[in-house]
Amino acid sequence: MVKAMTDAAAEKPGTTTQVLTSDTQEGMTYLESIPRRIVTLWLPLGLIMLILLFPFYWMALTSVKPNAQLIDMETYNPFWVVEPTLDHIKKLLFGTQYPRWLWNTMYVATAATFLSIFASVLAAYAIARLKFRGSQVVGATIFMAYLVPPSILFIPLASVIHFYGLFDSPLALILVYPTILIPFSTWLLMGYFKTIPFELEECALIDGASRWQILTKIILPLAVPGLISAFIFSFTLCWNEFIYALTLTTSVQNKTVPVAIVSELVDGDVYRWGSLMAGALVGSLPLVVLYAFFVEHYVSAMTGAVKE
Amino acid sequence: MASVQIRDVRKSFGDVEILHGVSVPIEDGQFVVLVGPSGCGKSTLLRMLAGLENITSGTISIGGRVVNKVHPKERDIAMVFQNYALYPHMTVAKNMGFSLMLRGASKSEIDERVRKAANILGLTPLLERYPRQLSGGQRQRVAMGRAIVRDPQVFLFDEPLSNLDAKLRVAMRTEIKELHQRLKTTTVYVTHDQIEAMTMADKIVVMHDGIIEQMGAPLDLYDRPANQFVAGFIGSPAMNFLDGKLQANGSAYVQTAQGQKLPLRTMPQGDSGRDVVYGIRPEHFEMGEGGLPAEIVVVEPTGSETQIVARIGNQEVIAVFRERQSVKPGDKISLRPRADAAHLFAKDTGKRI
Ligand SMILES: Nc1ncnc2c1ncn2[C@@H]1O[C@H](COP(=O)(O)OP(=O)(O)OP(=O)(O)O)[C@@H](O)[C@H]1O
């Protein structure tokens, strides 16, 4: 079994999952007639897709609808658009500081993610493999930290940030986000590290590797799918984070996309729906691209399929 | 190359003592096999040699230097694990060169030594493959290659052949033995397979429940087992044991509860009437007149020999014959133990008499 495990670990993770799924699909297909497949597979799948994609569709639709059509449901079909316009998007990109917000978001998310993953790798390796006294307790405590909701933490954290004079700067967010990212990433990576056979490390130890070399030359290359999923998880969380971004930044040029679009694109009680939706749409595109690249690693690491 | 001294080594995990004072002297260049049933502490002892477990008490020295507190990488040993533990993300060549790379050897030196080792083991065409692209036997060989590239003081093997099929195991056994004859590196080899132990070892160490039962050359252990455990462990099929009382009535013999007389060549010291265990190996039975009356239970021809399970009184024994035997279950035969090949053990202590 260990042999199979190490093999699978070495396989390019993408191929492993493909092989697995195609195997299971082919293995059972002879049992299923086509009508049966439609009912058991394609119909539910289609429904789920519809429910999941509809908000996206709505968002995209709204962002290209002329203002007149947006609120007039009588004359126009609300599910369709005639004479689409790029006005909202143009206004968003050139009439507001949207590019700046996008940049802020990207900068904060990237920096916070790398910081968190670095810390998580060290923490997870130490807890999973260095049998120090109290490692179990530390592991459990880190997970407890994850369970404390941001809505409780943001007040004390805000005063800490004030104390260090970091208020209203991207650095404030970069330092605060790891409080939510590290616990989860540590747990994810701990689980991943534990699936790597212990003997590999012992062998490396005899081969003359130091702990640091074992980590960088053996463990991390084998944990790439785990690292990718921790990365995607952290990045997404930073990208969408709202409450800290709202409380810790105030000036227009320091805001991130989620905060900026609700605070800057709403005039009093007038919602500029077109620009709002355009902002949300453009803001989600980088994530879509990221997911498209790494979705296989993400899924396989989450389900542990790469290893066994 | 170096000699290894294991002196009164004990090992406890928490409150449980696993090794109860083990001493093994190993000479430079010797091939020593640690053998014993599962859970007797073989792997633990080997891992202590490698520096992967700390030593509760006693000392281990390699090449005259006490290594109790020495880090594995400074012990200059190489170990082959049961599951090979090849690095899955490195090619065969990288796997073999990894330790040299860590030591900061130059690229050309690594290349040369990897090539040389690959040549010895017939791995040259596989150097660019990944472990997952190899068969079990090839992986095994890579694991060995990784060990010999380093040219260490001592090789440690932990059941390296137990994942291979029977035929390959025999082939690799010979290969490891040949390699040892060629490199003459001190080797400690762990197995629970007594045939492996018999065929490969210069010296066998039989372990049982954390102690050493006997230590010596393979044939010495076979011919003169120190106690009933070693007698039963070494040799296949295992030695037969028959309970009885020592008697000297003209000639010496052991009398079983059913009254059969098991012949002895000489009378050992000790009072007659003493409770003993009579041990006789399956290959030391002869068929013919004047033996013990037996009833055949099973006949197992293997081609080269015939194994017969027979019942003497109420005890079953196994006998092995070189010649083909035309007998079938239920037949009554007469089995004669060779008096000169019989072993006697004390009933209470199991020690050889
Ligand atoms: N880390 C550990 N903690 C507690 N007990 C252990 C540990 N490692 C081994 N043991 C115990 O030590 C004893 C000897 O184990 P060891 O692995 O040395 O056996 P072995 O002789 O190699 O057996 P096998 O032939 O099955 O490999 C066993 O009873 C085992 O349960």
Ligand SMILES: [Mg+2]
């Ligand atoms: Mg073992």
